[in-house]
Amino acid sequence: MTPLVELDQVTHRYPLARRQFVHAVEGVSLSLGPGQTLAVVGESGCGKSTLARLAVGLLTPTAGSARIAGELAGPTLSRTARRAVQFVSQNPWAALNPRKTIGHSVGLPLVVHKLCTGGNERATRVAELLEQVGLPAGYADHRPGGISGGELQRVTVARALAAQPRAIVLDEPTASLDVGVKATVVNLLLDLRESLGLGYLLITHELDIARHLATHVAVMYLGRIVEHGPATEIFGSPRHPYTRTLLAAMPVPDPTRRQLLALAGELPSAVRPPAGCAFHPRCPYAADACRSVVPALLEPTGHAGRSSACLRDLEISHV
Known part of the structure; x- marks a missing residue:
C-alpha cells in the first residue's frame, strides 16, 4: 500500500x-501508512517542526526526496x-486570520479544492465540520478572538478535515493548551482516527501525548532519527540512550519506579553539530568510536520493526 507520507534520506539546512x-x-527516512499514527518525539530544537513542514511540502528538502x-x-x-495530507500547527492564533470569521476559515478549503457548489452548501458543510469537532454550528459567525485556545485548535482541525484528507500532520497540537483542554483534544483526535480511518504524523515533545496516540514512534535528536519502532516497544523497552533519558524524565505517579538515566547538559548547536554520534557529549555510555563515527539506524538481530542508531546498542541494550 502506498505510504501517505514518505521521506527518503531527507536533509534540510537553513x-x-x-x-x-x-x-x-x-x-x-520515514513513512506514514494509512491509519497509522507515527509520533516524532524529542527535545525542542531537534528539527521536529522542520520535519513536519517537509512532510506536507511546505519546505523543499536540501537533499533527498519527500513524497x-x-x-x-x-x-x-x-x-x-x-488534499490527502493536511496540516495542523501548534499555534491556532497564528494559523487563523483574526479578521475573518471561523466559518470563512473552515470553509476556505472547500472553495480551494472545489468541494462545494455554492454558498448554501458551503455553510451547511462548515456547520457539519464544526459539530464534528465538538463545536456549535453557531461558531461559524465568531472570529478567532472570541473563543478559547482549545476551541481554536478544534477549529484548525475542522479546517483540515474540510479537505477530506487521509492523513493529518499535527505539529505540537497540544503544546499551547492547559492540561484539561489537552485531554479533550487528544480524545477528539482518537475519535476522528477511529471514525474516519485517519493517519497522523504527530510532532510532539510531550511523551504522554505520544503514548496515548501513537502506534509507532520515531525519536529525533539534533536532526537525526536515533530510534524507531512500535510505540509499545519504544515505551516498554527503549534501546537508545537518548530514548532512555527522555522516558526517565517523564513524570510518573509511582516514585519507586526505577529511573533509567538522567539527561545532562544542553542540546548542542545545530550550526556546529558534534562529530560522530551527536549525542556522545551527553551520553554516559560514549566510547572513543562514538566521537568520530556517525552510527547508522539499524535493525538489531531478532528485533523486526525496531531500529536504533547506537554503536554500542548490543552492549547496553540489557543495562
Whole structure:
C-alpha cells in the first residue's frame, strides 16, 4: 500500500551568513501508512517542526526526496495529493486570520479544492465540520478572538478535515493548551482516527501525548532519527540512550519506579553539530568510536520493526 507520507534520506539546512547552516534535518527516512499514527518525539530544537513542514511540502528538502500520497512533493503536486495530507500547527492564533470569521476559515478549503457548489452548501458543510469537532454550528459567525485556545485548535482541525484528507500532520497540537483542554483534544483526535480511518504524523515533545496516540514512534535528536519502532516497544523497552533519558524524565505517579538515566547538559548547536554520534557529549555510555563515527539506524538481530542508531546498542541494550 502506498505510504501517505514518505521521506527518503531527507536533509534540510537553513542558510546563515558566512557559508554557515543550521543543520535542521539530516538524512531522515520515514513513512506514514494509512491509519497509522507515527509520533516524532524529542527535545525542542531537534528539527521536529522542520520535519513536519517537509512532510506536507511546505519546505523543499536540501537533499533527498519527500513524497505525498505517492507523488513527489513540489510545484507539480496534484490537487488530489495536496488534499490527502493536511496540516495542523501548534499555534491556532497564528494559523487563523483574526479578521475573518471561523466559518470563512473552515470553509476556505472547500472553495480551494472545489468541494462545494455554492454558498448554501458551503455553510451547511462548515456547520457539519464544526459539530464534528465538538463545536456549535453557531461558531461559524465568531472570529478567532472570541473563543478559547482549545476551541481554536478544534477549529484548525475542522479546517483540515474540510479537505477530506487521509492523513493529518499535527505539529505540537497540544503544546499551547492547559492540561484539561489537552485531554479533550487528544480524545477528539482518537475519535476522528477511529471514525474516519485517519493517519497522523504527530510532532510532539510531550511523551504522554505520544503514548496515548501513537502506534509507532520515531525519536529525533539534533536532526537525526536515533530510534524507531512500535510505540509499545519504544515505551516498554527503549534501546537508545537518548530514548532512555527522555522516558526517565517523564513524570510518573509511582516514585519507586526505577529511573533509567538522567539527561545532562544542553542540546548542542545545530550550526556546529558534534562529530560522530551527536549525542556522545551527553551520553554516559560514549566510547572513543562514538566521537568520530556517525552510527547508522539499524535493525538489531531478532528485533523486526525496531531500529536504533547506537554503536554500542548490543552492549547496553540489557543495562
